[in-house]
Amino acid sequence: MNKNNTTPQRGRPAKSGRDSSQTKQALVQSGVQYFTEFGFASSGIDQILKKVSVPKGSFYHYFASKEAFGIAVIEEYSHYFAKKLDLHLLNETNKPLMRIVNFANDAKEGMARYNFKRGCLIGNLEQEVGLLPESHRLQLLDTFAVWQQKMTCCLQLAQQENTIPASLDCTALASFFWMGWEGSIAKSKLTKNLTPIDTFIDVFLQLIAK
Amino acid sequence: MNKNNTTPQRGRPAKSGRDSSQTKQALVQSGVQYFTEFGFASSGIDQILKKVSVPKGSFYHYFASKEAFGIAVIEEYSHYFAKKLDLHLLNETNKPLMRIVNFANDAKEGMARYNFKRGCLIGNLEQEVGLLPESHRLQLLDTFAVWQQKMTCCLQLAQQENTIPASLDCTALASFFWMGWEGSIAKSKLTKNLTPIDTFIDVFLQLIAK
DNA sequence: AACTATATTAGACCGATCGTCTAATTAAAT
DNA sequence: ATTTAATTAGACGATCGGTCTAATATAGTT
Numbered sequence: 001m002n003k004n005n006t007t008p009q010r011g012r013p014a015k016s017g018r019d020s021s022q023t024k025q026a027l028v029q030s031g032v033q034y035f036t037e038f039g040f041a042s043s044g045i046d047q048i049l050k051k052v053s054v055p056k057g058s059f060y061h062y063f064a065s066k067e068a069f070g071i072a073v074i075e076e077y078s079h080y081f082a083k084k085l086d087l088h089l090l091n092e093t094n095k096p097l098m099r100i101v102n103f104a105n106d107a108k109e110g111m112a113r114y115n116f117k118r119g120c121l122i123g124n125l126e127q128e129v130g131l132l133p134e135s136h137r138l139q140l141l142d143t144f145a146v147w148q149q150k151m152t153c154c155l156q157l158a159q160q161e162n163t164i165p166a167s168l169d170c171t172a173l174a175s176f177f178w179m180g181w182e183g184s185i186a187k188s189k190l191t192k193n194l195t196p197i198d199t200f201i202d203v204f205l206q207l208i209a210k
Numbered sequence: 211m212n213k214n215n216t217t218p219q220r221g222r223p224a225k226s227g228r229d230s231s232q233t234k235q236a237l238v239q240s241g242v243q244y245f246t247e248f249g250f251a252s253s254g255i256d257q258i259l260k261k262v263s264v265p266k267g268s269f270y271h272y273f274a275s276k277e278a279f280g281i282a283v284i285e286e287y288s289h290y291f292a293k294k295l296d297l298h299l300l301n302e303t304n305k306p307l308m309r310i311v312n313f314a315n316d317a318k319e320g321m322a323r324y325n326f327k328r329g330c331l332i333g334n335l336e337q338e339v340g341l342l343p344e345s346h347r348l349q350l351l352d353t354f355a356v357w358q359q360k361m362t363c364c365l366q367l368a369q370q371e372n373t374i375p376a377s378l379d380c381t382a383l384a385s386f387f388w389m390g391w392e393g394s395i396a397k398s399k400l401t402k403n404l405t406p407i408d409t410f411i412d413v414f415l416q417l418i419a420k
Numbered sequence: 421a422a423c424t425a426t427a428t429t430a431g432a433c434c435g436a437t438c439g440t441c442t443a444a445t446t447a448a449a450t
Numbered sequence: 451a452t453t454t455a456a457t458t459a460g461a462c463g464a465t466c467g468g469t470c471t472a473a474t475a476t477a478g479t480t
Contacts, residue, residue: 023428037340038340038341039249039337039338039341041251041252042251042252042341044466044467044468045466045467045468046466046467054429055428055429055430055431056429056430056431057428057429057430057431057470058427058428058429058430059468059469060468060469060470061427061428061429062428065468065469066467066468117340119337123337123393123396124337126396126397126399126400127249127329127333127334127337127338127396127399128249128337129399129400130247130248130327130399131248131249131252137400140400141400141401144397144400168416169413172409172412172413173413175406175409175413176390176409176410176413176414178393178397179390179393179394179396179397179406179409179410180386180389180390180393181393182393182396182397183333183388183389183390183391183392183393183394183396184389184393186333186336186337186389186392186393187336187354187388187389187392189336189337189339189340190336190339190347190350190351190354191351196385196389199382199385199386199389200386200389202382203379203382203383203385203386204386206378207417207418208417233457254437254438254439255438255439256437256438264458265457265458265459265460266458266459266460267441267442267457267458267459267460268456268457268458268459269439269440270439270440270441271456271457271458272457275439275440276438276439276440
């Protein structure tokens, strides 16, 4: 975002060979991993730095504080997830409810790939909210609002298709979906298998189908 | 459990005046509060002790380790919650679905009373499972299994009454309920209001009603 | 070539815990 | 008086938290 390789870099060069924005991005991605697995409070800056071979002294060059770093991490994940969501929920080659199923399958893959250790950053931090700075709390709320909006649209499409009853309030149903979703991800972390997610999706679809 | 006031206490008397089992119980209750609000990893033994005026040196007299203490804390909460659940779900003066509503209202009171800072110990620890000893993980699974069984029975009652469709698998539905429930408690902590819980219960009941 | 500005790093800083343990203290039992 | 049991005092070393200052290395400027 900041500098590209056409402009020569001033200052002492990074040990890693990355330029400024690459290093920043690498740190954020490492943060996503650690925060998703261990939460904000229990993740140390040391580990996060070590993973991408950035020296400790550099951290406060790139970020003003752990809080500021957290904001960047949440933002990164939010963008990543919103993209994934659009990929499935706006895929016009599939019917609306099928899009939800596809999204769930995508997420299930991720759960298994990381051995059920990660789950959803937003859901994990949500539980930790009592230990988080207020800025993070608001950011999490924003993120959920975006996801909810996307899901609402998808459900409305299903409604227009007459796949689900017209009597349903799609906004409330979308909120309901995400609460159950986060619950199922958490349960899946606990059981270390995909059964909870499957149960959630199956029952959800069965309940809303006409 | 251990000693009552009829048998005189040997050894140096506790500063607090409590006997052995009272002190242990006080520690466990303090642990419930802290673990529920801050999780296992972020709760310090010091704080837990201070809250009930038990000196630090005493901790390892009462518990073999923090892990063992955690087991006692989870057990205490599980019992407490199972009792609350029975109180509502087995209350024959109400129809099955009304019992669920009453349970939810009870829980909502608790959420508000603690200013949305605590929520559900089991749900909170569930998210933290990556940082927990395996013994805790299994205990959490057990606890959920018990809750799920209780809810299954209640839903089956509703089914027998013909309040909900006979086509529903009550076991799956109970699992679904608890995932959504935990999700709604977490969301309620985030929003600092009861709207998520209300939405969850409302939509759930609407979806399963005939 | 000397100097300034900028970018990055090295590594220490200190306070706060962390969970645990050993020795001392206090009382009842013998 | 001595032993046994229960509780406490307080230190223990280790880790690690987030942060900061000074040193280093490059590019731009004169």
